Amino acid sequence: MDEETKLSRKTVLKAALAAGVAAPVALIGGPALARTNAAGGTAPELTPSCHDGDEPTIEQTEGPYFKPNSPERTSLVTPGTQGTRLTVTGYVFGRACLPVNRALLDFWQADVNGAYDNTGYTFRGHQYTNAQGAFTLSTIVPGLYPGRTRHIHVKVQAPGRPILTTQLYFPNEPRNNTDTIFDARLLMTVRDNGSAKEAAFDFVLDVPQTPTSTSNPPTSSTTGGPTSTPPGDTSWAAGTAYAAGARVTYGGRAYVCLQAHTAQAGWEPPAVPALWRAA
Ligand SMILES: [Fe+2]
Numbered sequence: 001m002d003e004e005t006k007l008s009r010k011t012v013l014k015a016a017l018a019a020g021v022a023a024p025v026a027l028i029g030g031p032a033l034a035r036t037n038a039a040g041g042t043a044p045e046l047t048p049s050c051h052d053g054d055e056p057t058i059e060q061t062e063g064p065y066f067k068p069n070s071p072e073r074t075s076l077v078t079p080g081t082q083g084t085r086l087t088v089t090g091y092v093f094g095r096a097c098l099p100v101n102r103a104l105l106d107f108w109q110a111d112v113n114g115a116y117d118n119t120g121y122t123f124r125g126h127q128y129t130n131a132q133g134a135f136t137l138s139t140i141v142p143g144l145y146p147g148r149t150r151h152i153h154v155k156v157q158a159p160g161r162p163i164l165t166t167q168l169y170f171p172n173e174p175r176n177n178t179d180t181i182f183d184a185r186l187l188m189t190v191r192d193n194g195s196a197k198e199a200a201f202d203f204v205l206d207v208p209q210t211p212t213s214t215s216n217p218p219t220s221s222t223t224g225g226p227t228s229t230p231p232g233d234t235s236w237a238a239g240t241a242y243a244a245g246a247r248v249t250y251g252g253r254a255y256v257c258l259q260a261h262t263a264q265a266g267w268e269p270p271a272v273p274a275l276w277r278a279a
Contacts (some may be wrong), residue, residue, distance in 0.1 A: 050097040055271065056206040058185055060166045063153060065116040070106055070124040075138035083112035083140030085196040088168070088188065091133045092156060093202060096209035099133020103205070106155040107137055114145030141170070141197060149175035149182050158207045168201050171259055171274050184267045187274035238265045247279060254279035 077085065092103040106126040110116050117123060123142075129135050144150055150170045157163045169176060169187045176182050188199040236250040239262065246257040248269065255269040255276040269276035 050093050050202065050204055055204065056095065057156070057164060057166060057203045058183060058266075059164060060181060060183065060186065062155075062165045063167075065118060066108060066153065066155075067118065067121070067124060070108065070121055070126050072127060073125040074127045074136055076107070076109075076123050076125050077138055077140060081140060083143070086139050086141045086199060087196070088137040088139065088152070088199045088201065090135060090201045090203065092129045092135065092158070093133060093204045094158065094207035094209040095204070096211045097204075098209045098211065099131075100129060100158045100205060100207060101131050101133060102159050103129040103133065103135075103203075104155070104157045104159075105129070105135050105137075107139070107152060108154075109139065109142040109152045110145055112140060112143045114143035144175070147179075149173050149179035151182075156203050156205060158205050161205065161207050164203070164205060168199075170199070184261065184264070184272045184275055187272060189274050236263065236269055238263050238267075248276075 077083075092100045092105070094100050104126060105128070106124075108116070108124040111123055123139065125137075127135060127137070139152075142150055142152060150173050152168045153165075154168060155163050155165050167181070167186060169182055169184075170190055171187055176184075186201075188201040190197055190199040192198075233247045233249045233254055236248040236255070241260070241262045242248070242257040243260050244257055248255055248257070250269045253269075256279045258275055258277055261267075261275055267275065269278075
């Protein structure tokens, strides 16, 4: 159907984009890091790209602490705010992998001690994506509270469309293994920047889009069959415990494991850039 055509086209466009970049690993395995470099003026801005997962960002429970009417602001910190400074950047895309302008993002999270402000609006704020579909949130690394791993809550809504309620997670958190709500598909990529941390996550909303005429149509050179499997690699399989550095193939591509985990359905390498990078 049309939807499948769009999705396969998106994948092909992504592949074509990767093929034209000198360092495809930076694009496929770590687009967030590439963008972060760009923000620092050390690398050119890359064209935003969806995950290869081809699926909208999954929903998660709202939890008990959402409050409507948060203030509009991109920074949830003040000079006196305690906690490790965290900047979350990313894009909001629709199903055709095009950016969504003026998408609403409403974030809320715990403070450094794991407490939510249920009387005021500390660590609560909403903002809108720009014309490139980009957003930036300045906050702190949320504290832990009983029963949950570290997370940030968010509601995302394209103009006039249903609200996506979900949560974002941090790699290498011990509680990721025991939190029954945790889902690796919602892992941010996170890296240190001095005493602060920089995270990234791209949302894909279930919003129909018509690819623009400026998108290059797939060509025969980018629609060939899958590449051959490099010798020595094994196929990705749910239920397998992978160590950091493990190599697998999936969909004809090779990937390297970034952090130890036990694979689950839905955590295929292209869908979870925080767990796998293209080899
Ligand atoms: Fe929470």
